[in-house]
Amino acid sequence: MNKIAEIFTSLDYGPAPESADVALAWLAAHDNTFGHFINGAWTKPGKTFASENPANGKVLAQVTDGTAADVDAAVKAARAAFPKWSALSGYQRGKYLYAIARLIQKHSRLFAVLETMDNGKPIRESRDVDIPLVARHFYHHAGWAQHLEREFPDHVPYGVCGQIIPWNFPLLMLAWKIAPALAAGNTVVLKPAEFTSLTALLFAEICDKAHLPKGVVNIVTGEGDTGAAITGHPDIDKIAFTGSTEVGKIIRRATAGTGKGISLELGGKSPYIVFDDADIDSAIEGLVDAIWFNQGQVCCAGSRLLVQESIEERFLEKLKKRMSTLRVGDPLDKAVDIGALVAPVQVERVRDLVKKGVAEGGQLYEPDIDVPGGGCFLKPTLITNVSTANTVANEEIFGPVLVEMSFRTPEEAVALANNTRYGLAATIWTENVNLALDIAPKLKAGVVWINSTNNFDAAVGFGGYKESGFGREGGREGMAFYLKAKWEKELKPFVAAAAKSGKSANPLDDAGGIDQTAKMYIAGKQARPDSGYSRPVHGPSGALVGEVGDGNRKDIRNAVEAARAALGWATTSAHNRAQILYFLAENLEYRADEFAARLRAQTGEDGAAEVAASVERLFAFAGWADKYDGAVHNPPQRMVATAMVEALGAMAILAPPSRPLLGSIALIAPALAMGNTVVLVPSERSPLSMTDFYQVLETSDVPSGVLNIVTGESKVLAKTLAEHDGIDAIWFAGDAETSAMVEKASAGNVKQTWTSRGLYYDLSDKAKFEGDYFLRRATQVKNVWIPYGA
Ligand code: NAI
Numbered sequence: 001m002n003k004i005a006e007i008f009t010s011l012d013y014g015p016a017p018e019s020a021d022v023a024l025a026w027l028a029a030h031d032n033t034f035g036h037f038i039n040g041a042w043t044k045p046g047k048t049f050a051s052e053n054p055a056n057g058k059v060l061a062q063v064t065d066g067t068a069a070d071v072d073a074a075v076k077a078a079r080a081a082f083p084k085w086s087a088l089s090g091y092q093r094g095k096y097l098y099a100i101a102r103l104i105q106k107h108s109r110l111f112a113v114l115e116t117m118d119n120g121k122p123i124r125e126s127r128d129v130d131i132p133l134v135a136r137h138f139y140h141h142a143g144w145a146q147h148l149e150r151e152f153p154d155h156v157p158y159g160v161c162g163q164i165i166p167w168n169f170p171l172l173m174l175a176w177k178i179a180p181a182l183a184a185g186n187t188v189v190l191k192p193a194e195f196t197s198l199t200a201l202l203f204a205e206i207c208d209k210a211h212l213p214k215g216v217v218n219i220v221t222g223e224g225d226t227g228a229a230i231t232g233h234p235d236i237d238k239i240a241f242t243g244s245t246e247v248g249k250i251i252r253r254a255t256a257g258t259g260k261g262i263s264l265e266l267g268g269k270s271p272y273i274v275f276d277d278a279d280i281d282s283a284i285e286g287l288v289d290a291i292w293f294n295q296g297q298v299c300c301a302g303s304r305l306l307v308q309e310s311i312e313e314r315f316l317e318k319l320k321k322r323m324s325t326l327r328v329g330d331p332l333d334k335a336v337d338i339g340a341l342v343a344p345v346q347v348e349r350v351r352d353l354v355k356k357g358v359a360e361g362g363q364l365y366e367p368d369i370d371v372p373g374g375g376c377f378l379k380p381t382l383i384t385n386v387s388t389a390n391t392v393a394n395e396e397i398f399g400p401v402l403v404e405m406s407f408r409t410p411e412e413a414v415a416l417a418n419n420t421r422y423g424l425a426a427t428i429w430t431e432n433v434n435l436a437l438d439i440a441p442k443l444k445a446g447v448v449w450i451n452s453t454n455n456f457d458a459a460v461g462f463g464g465y466k467e468s469g470f471g472r473e474g475g476r477e478g479m480a481f482y483l484k485a486k487w488e489k490e491l492k493p494f495v496a497a498a499a500k501s502g503k504s505a506n507p508l509d510d511a512g513g514i515d516q517t518a519k520m521y522i523a524g525k526q527a528r529p530d531s532g533y534s535r536p537v538h539g540p541s542g543a544l545v546g547e548v549g550d551g552n553r554k555d556i557r558n559a560v561e562a563a564r565a566a567l568g569w570a571t572t573s574a575h576n577r578a579q580i581l582y583f584l585a586e587n588l589e590y591r592a593d594e595f596a597a598r599l600r601a602q603t604g605e606d607g608a609a610e611v612a613a614s615v616e617r618l619f620a621f622a623g624w625a626d627k628y629d630g631a632v633h634n635p636p637q638r639m640v641a642t643a644m645v646e647a648l649g650a651m652a653i654l655a656p657p658s659r660p661l662l663g664s665i666a667l668i669a670p671a672l673a674m675g676n677t678v679v680l681v682p683s684e685r686s687p688l689s690m691t692d693f694y695q696v697l698e699t700s701d702v703p704s705g706v707l708n709i710v711t712g713e714s715k716v717l718a719k720t721l722a723e724h725d726g727i728d729a730i731w732f733a734g735d736a737e738t739s740a741m742v743e744k745a746s747a748g749n750v751k752q753t754w755t756s757r758g759l760y761y762d763l764s765d766k767a768k769f770e771g772d773y774f775l776r777r778a779t780q781v782k783n784v785w786i787p788y789g790a
């Protein structure tokens, strides 16, 4: 056969390599050795390590391993640049972002080739996905800079942001971090991942070309300890991290108590759900993208395939066939589907996990296709026959490995999908719009794709539920995480009213006249404390005014269980929740005199004003329940992304010592309005107003378990709650030391936190606290991508 006839029979691809010359020339122009980019200039290279091309093991360049002193120099430069940069008008800042976007487009091929060489991803992806999205992010955020004051009134930038990014989308993650930070008026110190520093260094040159003021963007290269020097630096105001959940938890602990802002975008084990009425061929193509895009090294990879049993056999057959047509090879080849993993250590990690999965009963399938030797290449891999307990069904593999399970009913699909500590993304395939839109709200994930997958856009928030982290990147949602309420930067320390003396050391001495200990309130019932102990409550002159139970770990456990059993509160209609809160307010108002007297007894102040403010606050959030809602984003894809505002789940709220009634109401009202269930620890010093509140609850149709109240020592109960895996978020109002402890302990399951850190938050201030401040902290946004106008 002649050559052409041969090609027609085999229909094989010939090589279509993209040239590496320009990228190699750029590296050579830097003598293949880099320092950091600090204060608008290159530093002299220090101790360096190699950045390699994982497709062939060749060293591309030497980059400097940043020291604590390097980080400090970068922070100083960023600090010095902050006043001028943040004082520019949004329009002026926007023009810089626009210039950066233009320059990235101008040099897009260089960026794409360099990215592919350093990371191993196919040029088709870096050229058609990564780099265009990077440019899109800077364009989009140029607009946010300009409209900042109008859209975020009374908000200010944090200051200096420390940003630490992973290696799977080196330049794209940089863009997700730097574009919103600069738009908001922050300056940054960014550390790229050690495997993939080069496009960040090329980006530094772009900043220079765009005449970005010195010190606004600083790039420090290095490994984990360089990252730790950033998270530990005292003059950084906010940390933004993307990477493994493990390191995310380390960073949460490291920043606890420092007052640094923090957003974490962590791992995932995202379900890819295919119902029996799906368009199977499209679902297969989607799956190729979900798990073999970027060799599966994607935090939101659809790595858990859930297929309805009735089509399982047919689906897997088609899938295997499709797998055998995937081309693994030189990432610079334009016709390659799967490139190289980022580094040998990742290849080993993936191999080990696959071995484990098979040893635990999984069945391995790999297509009979060619894989080049000598680089970090792996075949696309499918593991079937896995149980929910199998390691590969639970651990983030971060490689080209798909794990498959089947389900029978939609309920089972949801249960399997949510059976993970992660909650980053999920995909649904069905031709039935009712089914898709019934399942989407039930999935605990920050992003849901319907009949599509791996869609990203600068206008659409991206980020996780549960241990996938908190914070959003992209769009309005993302901007909010680079801004602070102006007043929050000016808070003063809280000075507690001096404790009055006159108490007896002997708990029995004071007890005269008090024959009743107020109980706890758990699952809609009054409950005795497990400990059998009670705590005295003293009035302003030191006289005993009552007793409450001394709550312990067991009481908390029961309360959390009740709060979790009541999570259906989130799915009652917002109108219904509003009605219940209005009714609660009304019933409190009926008893205004009684509550005022109790407040007087505890604090010595005229309680009438506090009761009135509490009633008003309940009204305020009843009013918000059906108004604080989402948005519809309009990305360039033929889709809409509906940003749904959802509850966090079961929240722990520890009220401040002062204002026994309003202090609790101001915090629980927004939480309940948005559909959370709550375990409340009322003021430790003056808990009686909230134990009296049981009676109001009982007459107000609040479903049992929605609000549970445990009295006791705030610090002790805060620790138990912060460590509890059944709690999704914790708010603590009180001293700095306990705030730090709460933040640290919250790392266990990556809870969202709000703490007052010993500062005085005047919760009676309506302008500050009757609106979005706590509503935002009581919710998380889920973006549901829906085909629209296709
Ligand atoms: P990693 O989380 O260690 O690295 C991410 C970034 O954090 C890098 O820039 C690294 O230098 C930095 N870092 C490491 N330790 C640090 C510390 N103590 N303090 C501050 N910064 C620190 O991820 P790694 O080790 O590269 O990958 C291991 C596994 O993590 C992967 O196999 C994958 O499962 C997961 N991963 C998940 C990502 C995601 O986006 N979900 C991204 C990268 C990794």
Ligand code: MG
Residues within 6 Å of the ligand: 051, 052, 053, 054, 117, 118, 119, 195, 196, 342
């Ligand atoms: Mg590399």
